[in-house]
Amino acid sequence: MKRNFAFVGGHPILDFCNTIFIHSNSMLDLFESKADIERWSKDLSLQHKIDFTHLDLSVEVASQLRTLLRSLFESAILAKSSTTSLKKLNTIFHNHPITTHVEFSEELTFSFVPGQFSNQGIAWLQIQLQDFLLKSQPHRLKKCENPNCSHLFYDKSKSATRTWCSMSGCGNVMKSRKFRNGLKSR
Numbered sequence: 001m002k003r004n005f006a007f008v009g010g011h012p013i014l015d016f017c018n019t020i021f022i023h024s025n026s027m028l029d030l031f032e033s034k035a036d037i038e039r040w041s042k043d044l045s046l047q048h049k050i051d052f053t054h055l056d057l058s059v060e061v062a063s064q065l066r067t068l069l070r071s072l073f074e075s076a077i078l079a080k081s082s083t084t085s086l087k088k089l090n091t092i093f094h095n096h097p098i099t100t101h102v103e104f105s106e107e108l109t110f111s112f113v114p115g116q117f118s119n120q121g122i123a124w125l126q127i128q129l130q131d132f133l134l135k136s137q138p139h140r141l142k143k144c145e146n147p148n149c150s151h152l153f154y155d156k157s158k159s160a161t162r163t164w165c166s167m168s169g170c171g172n173v174m175k176s177r178k179f180r181n182g183l184k185s186r
């Protein structure tokens with residue numbers, strides 16, 4: 001069954017992590033085939049209005065990187081370090097260097113390209129992670145409080161007090177649950 005992807009992370013790197021999540025008490029993995037990754041790439045470029053052809057990664061490498069990134073982010077949310085994941089992720093990144101490419105058309109611009117022996121998908125993830133870490137404030141990185149969700153998201157609200165990945169989805173579910181519990185305890 002083809003499932004729709006959720007783009008509630010607020011950043012491509014979090015949306016990438018959110019392609020696996022808790023659903024009906026088990027983990028649901030949306031990357032079952034390379035075609036799923038291609039489909040996700042297309043949806044992502046539309047959602048984030050970025051120029052992005054596709055994420056060139058095998059299902060195995062994509063899920064390995066996703067597990068590592070997810071573990072790092074989840075630890076960071078708890079203000080902890082995940083030494084094993086850090087070591088593994090850094091080893092992969094060090095083996096897949098990216099190169100700065102400078103261009104001039106009306107003004108000087110630069111972009112990152114995969115190094116000579118590098119992989120486009122791993123390079124893209126490194127760039128997205130750099131971008132996220134440069135722009136983000138640690139306290140705004142969160143995990144949805146709906147126990148049947150587990151999506152990661154970046155809280156862009158002014159007060160930084162959002163607890164659900166999306167107001168229309170988990171926000172409503174949690175609100176009606178609170179309401180029902182309130183009725184029961186009366």
Ligand SMILES: [Zn+2]
Binds near residue numbers: 151166
């Ligand atoms: Zn959620």
